[in-house]
Amino acid sequence: MIWDKKAECMPAKEREKLQLERLQAIVRYAYERVPFYKKRFAAAKFKPSDIKTLGDIRKIPFTEKADLREVYPFGMFAVPQSEIVEVHSSSGTTGTPVVVGYTRNDIDLWGEVVARALTMAGAGRGDLIQNGYGYGLFTGGLGVHYGAQKIGAVVVPISAGQTKRQIQVMADFGTTILTCTPSYALYLAEALEEEGVSKKKIKLKAGVFGAEMWTERMRNEIEKRFKLHALNIYGLTEIIGPGVAQECMAKTGSHIAEDHFFPEIIAPDTREPLPEGEKGELVLTTLTREGMPVIRFRTKDITSLTRDVCDCGRTTVKMDRITGRSDDMLKVRGVIVFPSKIEKALLSVKGIEPHYQIFVTRPHHLDEVEVKVEVSKKVFSDEVRHMEELRRKLEKAVDEAIGLRVKVTLVEPKSLPRSEGKAKRVFDQRQL
Amino acid sequence: MKVQQISIFLENRKGRLLEALETIGRAKINIRALSIADTSEFGILRLIVPDPDKAKRVLEKNKFTVRENEVIAVEVSDRPGGLAEVLRALSDAGLNVEYMYAFVEKKGEKAVVVLRTENINAGIRALKKAKITMLGAKELYKL
Numbered sequence: 001m002i003w004d005k006k007a008e009c010m011p012a013k014e015r016e017k018l019q020l021e022r023l024q025a026i027v028r029y030a031y032e033r034v035p036f037y038k039k040r041f042a043a044a045k046f047k048p049s050d051i052k053t054l055g056d057i058r059k060i061p062f063t064e065k066a067d068l069r070e071v072y073p074f075g076m077f078a079v080p081q082s083e084i085v086e087v088h089s090s091s092g093t094t095g096t097p098v099v100v101g102y103t104r105n106d107i108d109l110w111g112e113v114v115a116r117a118l119t120m121a122g123a124g125r126g127d128l129i130q131n132g133y134g135y136g137l138f139t140g141g142l143g144v145h146y147g148a149q150k151i152g153a154v155v156v157p158i159s160a161g162q163t164k165r166q167i168q169v170m171a172d173f174g175t176t177i178l179t180c181t182p183s184y185a186l187y188l189a190e191a192l193e194e195e196g197v198s199k200k201k202i203k204l205k206a207g208v209f210g211a212e213m214w215t216e217r218m219r220n221e222i223e224k225r226f227k228l229h230a231l232n233i234y235g236l237t238e239i240i241g242p243g244v245a246q247e248c249m250a251k252t253g254s255h256i257a258e259d260h261f262f263p264e265i266i267a268p269d270t271r272e273p274l275p276e277g278e279k280g281e282l283v284l285t286t287l288t289r290e291g292m293p294v295i296r297f298r299t300k301d302i303t304s305l306t307r308d309v310c311d312c313g314r315t316t317v318k319m320d321r322i323t324g325r326s327d328d329m330l331k332v333r334g335v336i337v338f339p340s341k342i343e344k345a346l347l348s349v350k351g352i353e354p355h356y357q358i359f360v361t362r363p364h365h366l367d368e369v370e371v372k373v374e375v376s377k378k379v380f381s382d383e384v385r386h387m388e389e390l391r392r393k394l395e396k397a398v399d400e401a402i403g404l405r406v407k408v409t410l411v412e413p414k415s416l417p418r419s420e421g422k423a424k425r426v427f428d429q430r431q432l
Numbered sequence: 433m434k435v436q437q438i439s440i441f442l443e444n445r446k447g448r449l450l451e452a453l454e455t456i457g458r459a460k461i462n463i464r465a466l467s468i469a470d471t472s473e474f475g476i477l478r479l480i481v482p483d484p485d486k487a488k489r490v491l492e493k494n495k496f497t498v499r500e501n502e503v504i505a506v507e508v509s510d511r512p513g514g515l516a517e518v519l520r521a522l523s524d525a526g527l528n529v530e531y532m533y534a535f536v537e538k539k540g541e542k543a544v545v546v547l548r549t550e551n552i553n554a555g556i557r558a559l560k561k562a563k564i565t566m567l568g569a570k571e572l573y574k575l
Contacts, residue, residue, distance in 0.1 A: 382439035
């Protein structure tokens with residue numbers, strides 16, 4: 001099933017023509033309406049009229065997350081506030097949040113791309129979608145909600161958490177499509193077995209999972225336990241939320257809704273564009289957003305793009321699984337974590353020296369964070385009680401700074417490797 | 433009546449205790465008493481040695497985190513209830529014992545116990561008042 005055959009199966013020529021028209025229009029629109037872009041373009045001696053081909057997009061300066069933060073809260077909006085009907089925001093646990101505004105048309109567009117995503121997962125009228133993404137400022141819950149309503153499915157806005165209730169709803173309502181993070185899906189599968197709910201009562205046929213990195217192994221595990229098709233959805237607050245890309249049943253990459261989001265892959269260090277199939281950082285440009293156009297946004301997500309003809313018939317470009325980040329930012333249990341925040345928290349505790357390492361593992365489907373901290377001579381006490389207190393204090397400081405419980409391990413001074421250049425502090429040992 | 437003790441921070445890593453003890457052994461320092469406080473995360477090795485300053489030096493040279501501090505060594509009558517008397521004296525003075533451990537050797541009919549109270553001077557006063565014999569460093573190292 002394809003939601004919008006015209007848009008999703010467009011011949012290359014036609015698509016490129018549409019993209020170019022939209023790119024020219026959005027660049028002019030952003031230039032004229034958003035002071036940030038006017039200034040940024042002027043500084044780069046770039047004029048909207050310079051866009052004559054799609055390749056000319058390379059003349060436009062990049063937009064970074066820091067830029068969006070700087071204009072907090074509404075500085076990126078291209079329309080008066082009276083035309084904005086909804087705002088969403090990143091969590092802000094890592095610094096100034098990024099605020100995103102949607103016009104009526106933007107909300108419509110959001111619903112449209114999520115409708116495509118849900119359709120790729122085989123959802124349609126009559127399906128019961130249990131939406132386990134969080135509702136609220138986070139863009140997961142409502143995005144899926146709008147898409148579900150667009151395709152005429154029944155949506156159960158259960159949001160994240162309340163595991164027992166999730167299972168009860170799944171069994172009693174006869175949920176056919178589950179939407180949540182992949183690690184929560186696995187957790188639900190385990191809870192289901194523990195609760196002793198009969199597999200016969202579970203009618204799930206597909207799951208739309210995203211908001212964190214996951215692996216093929218995790219997909220197999222979820223599919224085996226739930227007997228469903230587990231599909232990857234991709235999106236980010238800055239661009240529109242979920243629905244930027246979605247896997248079809250071929251499960252060989254996520255189709256980007258290219259008529260609305262223009263993708264590029266660049267080498268993170270040189271910022272030069274990379275050819276098809278090569279791994280690099282994904283850069284996205286919104287082609288149709290009214291409330292807040294975003295031009296050449298560096299997502300920091302590492303992936304590659306391929307343009308093979310897909311078994312499903314769609315011609316849109318496919319992005320590979322995200323395999324990492326081009327900055328030192330971590331995504332742990334769906335929460336963005338900056339190691340610098342952890343460092344600041346550790347150093348706020350008296351006597352702690354700035355030598356630490358962060359280990360992220362996924363021992364049992366859920367991400368765990370261990371922070372190894374060197375004990376200084378100053379803080380070493382011969383009393384266990386004091387050392388335990390120190391450990392708890394550090395754990396609390398980190399928890400308060402990043403909103404995540406971590407395990408702090410005290411290690412001997414000078415036991416962590418020193419490096420001459422940029423210290424490697426983050427060890428992501430999740431098998432992704 | 434205070435006795436110097438050295439404590440060593442031991443990360444929970446294979447062979448780390450061995451390395452510490454070998455370091456002391458190589459320096460020809462004989463251990464008179466020891467205790468290890470261990471948690472699931474790390475350990476603290478406490479030692480009474482004849483030359484604590486030297487021990488600290490060699491350990492630090494070998495990248496151990498070492499701390500020197502004072503403890504009390506008391507003589508305990510080697511009979512049922514002997515140790516309880518010592519603790520009673522401290523308890524009556526309202527003092528908590530942070531930790532304690534026994535000496536490896538006995539001095540005649542008495543056992544020797546190393547202990548650390550919250551306030552070490554108050555501990556010594558309380559023990560004196562209860563007429564409990566404490567041993568000085570010199571006596572200890574001769575044991």
